[in-house]
Amino acid sequence: MAAYIARRLLQAVLILIGVSFVTFVLLYLVPADPARQIAGRSATAETVANIRAQLGLDQPFYVQYGRYFMNMIQGDLGRSYLQKTEVAALIAARLPATLQLMAGALFFELLLGLTTGILAALKRGTAIDNALMVGSFIGVSAPQFVVGILLLYVFAVQLGWFPIGGYGTLAHLVLPAITLGILGAGWYSRMMRSSMLDVLRQDYIRTARAKGLDRARVVVRHALPNAILPVIAMIGIDIGLFMSGIVVVESVFGWPGIGQLAWQAIQRVDIPIIMGVTLVSAVAIVLGNLLADLIAPFIDPRIKLR
Amino acid sequence: MTFGWTHLMGATALVAAGLTGVGAGTLSLTPTAALAEEIKQGGTMTVTYKDDVSTLDPAIGYDWQNWSMIKSLFDGLMDYDPGTTDLTTDLAESYTVSEDGRTYTFKLREGVMFHNGREMTAADVKYSLDRVVNPETQSPGAGFYDSIEGFAAASAGEADGLSGVEVVDDYTVRFTLSRPDAPFLHKLALNFAHVVPKEAVEEWGADFGKHPVGTGAFKLAEWTLGQRVVFERNPDYYHEGIPRLDRIVFEVGQEPIVATLRLQRGEVDIAGDGIPPAKFLEVTQDPQYADFIVKGNQLHTGYVTMNTRMEPFDDPAVRKAVNMAINKDRIVRIINGRATPANQPLPPLMPGYAEDYEGYPYDPEAARALLAEAGLADGFPTELFVANTDPQPRIAQAIQQDLAEIGIRASIKSLAQSNVIAAGGEEDQAPMIWSGGMAWIADYPDPSNFYGPILGCGGAVPGGWNWAWYCNADLDAKAAEADAMADPAQADARIQMWRDIYLSVMEDAPWVPVFNEQRYTLRSPVLGGDDALFVDPVHVPVHYDYVYRTDVQ
Numbered sequence: 077m078a079a080y081i082a083r084r085l086l087q088a089v090l091i092l093i094g095v096s097f098v099t100f101v102l103l104y105l106v107p108a109d110p111a112r113q114i115a116g117r118s119a120t121a122e123t124v125a126n127i128r129a130q131l132g133l134d135q136p137f138y139v140q141y142g143r144y145f146m147n148m149i150q151g152d153l154g155r156s157y158l159q160k161t162e163v164a165a166l167i168a169a170r171l172p173a174t175l176q177l178m179a180g181a182l183f184f185e186l187l188l189g190l191t192t193g194i195l196a197a198l199k200r201g202t203a204i205d206n207a208l209m210v211g212s213f214i215g216v217s218a219p220q221f222v223v224g225i226l227l228l229y230v231f232a233v234q235l236g237w238f239p240i241g242g243y244g245t246l247a248h249l250v251l252p253a254i255t256l257g258i259l260g261a262g263w264y265s266r267m268m269r270s271s272m273l274d275v276l277r278q279d280y281i282r283t284a285r286a287k288g289l290d291r292a293r294v295v296v297r298h299a300l301p302n303a304i305l306p307v308i309a310m311i312g313i314d315i316g317l318f319m320s321g322i323v324v325v326e327s328v329f330g331w332p333g334i335g336q337l338a339w340q341a342i343q344r345v346d347i348p349i350i351m352g353v354t355l356v357s358a359v360a361i362v363l364g365n366l367l368a369d370l371i372a373p374f375i376d377p378r379i380k381l382r
Numbered sequence: 383m384t385f386g387w388t389h390l391m392g393a394t395a396l397v398a399a400g401l402t403g404v405g406a407g408t409l410s411l412t413p414t415a416a417l418a419e420e421i422k423q424g425g426t427m428t429v430t431y432k433d434d435v436s437t438l439d440p441a442i443g444y445d446w447q448n449w450s451m452i453k454s455l456f457d458g459l460m461d462y463d464p465g466t467t468d469l470t471t472d473l474a475e476s477y478t479v480s481e482d483g484r485t486y487t488f489k490l491r492e493g494v495m496f497h498n499g500r501e502m503t504a505a506d507v508k509y510s511l512d513r514v515v516n517p518e519t520q521s522p523g524a525g526f527y528d529s530i531e532g533f534a535a536a537s538a539g540e541a542d543g544l545s546g547v548e549v550v551d552d553y554t555v556r557f558t559l560s561r562p563d564a565p566f567l568h569k570l571a572l573n574f575a576h577v578v579p580k581e582a583v584e585e586w587g588a589d590f591g592k593h594p595v596g597t598g599a600f601k602l603a604e605w606t607l608g609q610r611v612v613f614e615r616n617p618d619y620y621h622e623g624i625p626r627l628d629r630i631v632f633e634v635g636q637e638p639i640v641a642t643l644r645l646q647r648g649e650v651d652i653a654g655d656g657i658p659p660a661k662f663l664e665v666t667q668d669p670q671y672a673d674f675i676v677k678g679n680q681l682h683t684g685y686v687t688m689n690t691r692m693e694p695f696d697d698p699a700v701r702k703a704v705n706m707a708i709n710k711d712r713i714v715r716i717i718n719g720r721a722t723p724a725n726q727p728l729p730p731l732m733p734g735y736a737e738d739y740e741g742y743p744y745d746p747e748a749a750r751a752l753l754a755e756a757g758l759a760d761g762f763p764t765e766l767f768v769a770n771t772d773p774q775p776r777i778a779q780a781i782q783q784d785l786a787e788i789g790i791r792a793s794i795k796s797l798a799q800s801n802v803i804a805a806g807g808e809e810d811q812a813p814m815i816w817s818g819g820m821a822w823i824a825d826y827p828d829p830s831n832f833y834g835p836i837l838g839c840g841g842a843v844p845g846g847w848n849w850a851w852y853c854n855a856d857l858d859a860k861a862a863e864a865d866a867m868a869d870p871a872q873a874d875a876r877i878q879m880w881r882d883i884y885l886s887v888m889e890d891a892p893w894v895p896v897f898n899e900q901r902y903t904l905r906s907p908v909l910g911g912d913d914a915l916f917v918d919p920v921h922v923p924v925h926y927d928y929v930y931r932t933d934v935q
């Protein structure tokens with residue numbers, strides 16, 4: 077087990093180096109010149125050249141990446157070109173908000189996804205099942221910015237139940253968490269349904285029912301614990317999905333997390349921030365997957381970590 | 383001024399009409415008009431922005447969001463009367479200019495305190511300017527001060543500061559210029575020349591922009607990254623009764639559309655990013671918003687550049703034909719009338735604007751004839767570059783249709799702004815660019831500021847902003863001559879000279895001036911103050927120091 081984790085962590089480090097390299101190459105190829113962006117247009121050619129030299133942008137690619145890499149492994153993500161603040165500090169200041177949003181979304185998607193999935197499985201083939209599965213399909217396919225704006229308009233603007241965007245209280249969290257979680261809820265619902273159907277077909281369930289146990293008890297005590305485990309293993313992978321969703325959701329709701337930071341940085345070609353947020357997201361995805369793999373053998377002892 | 387070219391279309395502006403002459407002799411002014419009324423101080427104002435505040439360091443901040451915030455935290459020797467572009471003294475009590483226009487001597491106000499409790503002196507003025515031109519500072523504004531003696535050495539990092547800025551005594555500072563520079567006092571009113579205390583800059587180093595210490599009406603009370611910035615009244619501010627508010631809360635990360643809704647609910651007082659283009663009609667025509675909107679002019683021109691070094695735009699006849707082909711009234715309608723059609727580079731409120739100039743008429747037939755004369759009776763294919771944010775691509779489509787009328791087949795290249803800017807800075811990349819979202823807005827209200835970088839030979843270099851690659855050596859010489867006329871007696875002659883320069887530019891037609899944008903500020907009715915303060919030409923979106931809350935009166 078320890079050897080497995082060590083090997084996986086080593087792999088993770090290699091993946092992160094790869095991600096940092098690819099991102100750096102892509103940003104290097106962007107035709108915008110950060111030095112001109114910083115200098116603004118009243119700046120003289122000398123000022124621009126001077127800024128370029130100070131940022132090391134006049135160096136060849138391998139020197140630029142080499143410098144970035146050496147700083148990165150020491151935990152220094154550089155300074156934002158435009159905000160002039162350390163990228164690590166900017167990310168650290170915003171990370172709690174993102175984690176909060178992700179926790180809220182996870183709670184919502186599990187709550188909604190699992191209940192509807194179980195219900196659909198138990199009512200298999202009925203109108204309820206069909207309605208729930210159509211609903212989950214919509215949840216999976218609806219673009220987040222549409223869902224977000226719709227929720228904002230109906231529940232915040234029209235009904236006034238929730239604040240119109242912003243951050244601070246639990247009430248602020250509800251709509252963005254639902255928006256971020258609705259995609260996952262759809263997936264969980266479908267997975268939970270099929271997993272539940274699998275389990276309900278098992279012999280031991282039939283035995284339990286044959287012994288005369290009542291249906292509710294069989295579902296809750298015997299079927300559910302087994303059916304839910306493979307679904308739980310998905311949570312790790314979910315974190316990766318969240319990472320792609322936060323950019324949109326945080327921007328729509330004005331949620332001060334790293335997704336919003338990334339969005340602003342992309343618009344302003346603030347390369348150190350884009351690099352930093354990409355790396356943090358990659359770390360989250362890699363760790364999420366590792367977590368999913370580590371949970372798997374506990375759920376199904378037939379899976380061995382090697 | 384860059385004023386945030388990532389989100390320029392909208393609430394931006396600098397300058398209206400103004401003082402362009404500079405005074406020999408002594409001049410002493412205070413912003414009296416705004417002080418005349420008895421207004422009680424107090425209350426909080428909430429301002430929202432979509433983007434984070436980047437930096438509050440006056441040497442570095444150069445987007446339209448932090449520009450006026452910095453003005454409330456710091457002061458310079460010169461300023462403008464609130465709501466106008468009339469130059470006044472600020473940290474300077476008075477000044478004199480020598481006969482030859484090369485020596486400026488400023489007498490400083492005594493007893494002005496920095497937020498850290500230390501008195502501001504002439505040494506601080508010198509330190510601040512030395513810092514701006516020091517290459518280590520990476521100030522985007524360093525180039526404004528190239529007329530000060532010793533600039534070359536200081537900006538190359540070879541000298542310790544500017545030899546042309548001398549501390550005469552604690553309250554006197556003298557500038558020596560290497561050449562007369564007519565707009566010099568305007569340049570001293572820019573944020574880049576605002577005064578900072580050395581000890582605070584050294585204490586915070588690169589983080590000074592997050593821990594600003596100035597002499598301004600407000601001081602920084604709180605900065606929660608990604609969430610809010612709070613300003614608090616500076617009780618020791620030297621303008622009595624100013625600022626009118628106790629606190630300003632800047633909430634960031636708020637989409638303009640959300641800000642509009644919250645403003646209507648009374649949760650927000652100023653929507654800093656203005657009215658989103660998609661909501662413009664709804665908001666301006668909705669009687670519910672009638673009390674919320676203040677409308678003003680701004681010194682902005684939107685234009686199409688034609689690359690004079692690329693065929694067939696190297697032929698002035700072709701450029702004139704394009705000037706006659708574009709239906710500007712229709713374009714103004716496309717943006718719901720939030721602009722007026724333009725016929726010359728300068729906006730109407732800029733000194734030097736030629737009122738009686740009629741420009742090229744909209745006349746597709748004459749345009750076609752001109753093209754035929756140039757041997758292009760069948761038209762030609764070309765490319766029109768445009769920034770990809772609404773409403774710019776829609777405007778580009780209108781231009782495309784107009785060009786098609788005279789046989790020019792333009793394909794639209796809709797790209798991220800930074801890519802359009804990059805293409806414009808290359809000699810052979812972009813035959814035509816619609817400037818929307820990236821258009822020039824003056825740094826100070828003087829006609830010279832509309833020329834050099836965007837129409838002069840100096841801007842027609844790789845990475846420059848002269849996207850037409852227009853270079854007329856005669857006009858460059860005239861421009862230099864005009865800017866050497868620092869004697870106030872020549873002020874009118876100088877403006878006349880600039881007027882002629884821009885009309886000569888139109889003869890060569892490197893641009894199609896399309897429209898001058900108007901400015902709309904969305905504010906809560908609870909805020910009081912002259913309307914001019916809400917469309918202040920220098921302070922965008924509003925003059926933070928002078929607006930007040932009516933509910934504390």
